[in-house]
Amino acid sequence: MEKTLNVAVLGAGTVGSQVIRLIEEKNGELAARSGAKLRISAVVVRDVHAPRDYDVPREVLTTDAETAIDEADIVIELIGGIEPAFTFVKRALSNGATVVTGNKALLAQHGPELYELTATNDTDLYYEAAVAGAVPIVYGLRESLAGDTVNRVVGIVNGTTNFILDQMHTTGASYEEALKEAQDLGFAEADPSADVDGLDAAAKCALMASLAFHSRVAMDDVAVEGITSITSKDMEEAARTGFAIKLLAVAERRTDDAGTDGIGVRVHPTLVPLTHPLATVSGAFNAVVLECESAGRLMFYGQGAGGAPTASAVLGDVVAGASHRVHGGHAPRESRYAQLPILDPGTARTRYQMRLRVEDRAGVLSEVSGIFARHGVSILAVTQHQIDRHREAEIVLSTHTTREADLEAVADALGKSNAVLSVESVLRVEGDG
């Protein structure tokens, strides 16, 4: 006789209602794939009388999360945020239930404690939906690349900021205009700070780094810069020199100045050559490039957010979890055997492009380039053009690969120089070509 598994869904918002609808509609297919019939035993909501766009028997709706969790074999957590999600997930894992979540904040903050609970209670925690929506990057890192060594993960993992930057790039809109449009279209929240300040990308960066490098990486380890200071002028200058500006999450194995092997994790707006695959990722799409020792360069691309794509990721996890409950075995355990240290971001090495407003007089370029030379930063290319009406000029400099700390020292010294009116922008450059 086919086994029936009780599924409790915590939170029935955009993603949750799609998950419920799909479990109801595709019950036969999901049973054929997992070996178990999935029965929605509870949908935990704040108000059981609120209007809803999914169809479950009235008695399944409840505000009593504890009972719902205690009666479930599989708990799908889609509340988001730290509490009460953390308490609920701990309760479910302690019961030995399988947990599927899309809660990157919870995992980035309390992941290790939760992974510990899966081991002690011999159960599984799945979170494909927590990173890049429908893009199966957690599967890729956790399962299919289990026989390879990942050296670098570079991704566009926040659809809101990618939409805003893409709008600025293609329409010439200002940051404020593009943000407004993203908000009007539902791609950005009324309070967009978690997205535009890079915090959402940082949480995902920490999760990808943990998986890729088998080490503990927390959200606080990630050096973060958001996109709020990117101007139309930056976009224009990027396009003119053959680049798009993208908010990239970068996680890499590297060594620091003392030769220590470790991990660098950072999120920042970045110049990406227009010929690079990541430059072509438009709108609210996500993409992640993995650089692996044997596999070489792999790219995963798809929709990073939205009810249906995220529900697809959740259901893939539900089928895997259900299958393990029926047939035995479990998801790969979070292995932190490598335990590489997190390195000082100042020791990271990248290329830079810097834009300066300077006095339009003889000797300025020599003064500016002297500052670079004194800090050991090698200049790759420089262009200067006059801005007539102000008796000012603009200098755009790009550097060879350089230490972040050295570049910061250059920027400081330039800020203090009499010849320099202002440092207009400092952007990192990623990608060959």
Place this chain on the structure above:
Amino acid sequence: MEKTLNVAVLGAGTVGSQVIRLIEEKNGELAARSGAKLRISAVVVRDVHAPRDYDVPREVLTTDAETAIDEADIVIELIGGIEPAFTFVKRALSNGATVVTGNKALLAQHGPELYELTATNDTDLYYEAAVAGAVPIVYGLRESLAGDTVNRVVGIVNGTTNFILDQMHTTGASYEEALKEAQDLGFAEADPSADVDGLDAAAKCALMASLAFHSRVAMDDVAVEGITSITSKDMEEAARTGFAIKLLAVAERRTDDAGTDGIGVRVHPTLVPLTHPLATVSGAFNAVVLECESAGRLMFYGQGAGGAPTASAVLGDVVAGASHRVHGGHAPRESRYAQLPILDPGTARTRYQMRLRVEDRAGVLSEVSGIFARHGVSILAVTQHQIDRHREAEIVLSTHTTREADLEAVADALGKSNAVLSVESVLRVEGDG
């Protein structure tokens, strides 16, 4: 105490020697990930005295495949071809051993019998390396999209033909010149027919369709056209009209003329808009686009061949297989519950571009367009230009979406028309835009 699993490697060519080297070098990491120490118990070769570029104890080398298989927990089959690979894989599965293979021909021909053996002997068969090398498309279809419905799979899955077409596109080389270069660089075999005739892509197309649609699809079900008739002139005309020519494997759910739901599977050179992600896949790279009901459009991109990338795929499977042997459970069973029929390729619907050489006289265009109209094929765009010195003209026509059988009837009728000197090329068009 940590469990030790015996691993027999059948065939130590380009991929096999990399697999052996990586198992030896990364034994600690692989053990941490799988929960078992992997011990290479046998390497089955034709000649134990032949020179080799991997380091195993002399006594591990053997020509006795049967004994090697009978003593192994995990058998890695990298011999290729049908026999003796088929006999060896059956023996291993019947023993209850886990089998990892990259042999698409074997799977496309004898898959169902082998999947049956995994079920009756409670073991697993893995074959990530059989489709698109390091690109984890088997994982994607088999595991991460288990909660979604895949409607369409479109991929560049043969690196040799992609290299040849890419060379023709970028350098203006003829097919023969580009093939010669591919052979010189080791991207094409001395006898390139399996690649250039589309048979390798057809085997992969059948495997992807089986996984995506939970139905049995054999290689013979795939309608195949190779790239040998593609000319520099086709390439030039494609580029002029904003397209690249790619050999695509297409597997799709569709309905036929009678409204029967089923599967279409085909491999053919195709015009792809230069703005489409697949058009940017260059050299020997592979990429697969999945169109899914909930997840929307996903793309996987990476190296489709070569020793190291293929070894990465093999080792990912070895870790999964080892983990299941240690912790229980198994890979998702091949589920053929949908059993959709394979539809007549004549009922497929795509857009076409056709290039004709015609007499340069009044009334020809009207005659040509009349033939399209009589067969109910709607023309989207047409351009005509003179080829002065021959008193000939060339007509390039593109159609709206049309039935393949109708288009064939048009091509036949055009061939018989007095106005038409020759039908120079007929190419399908895929991708929006």
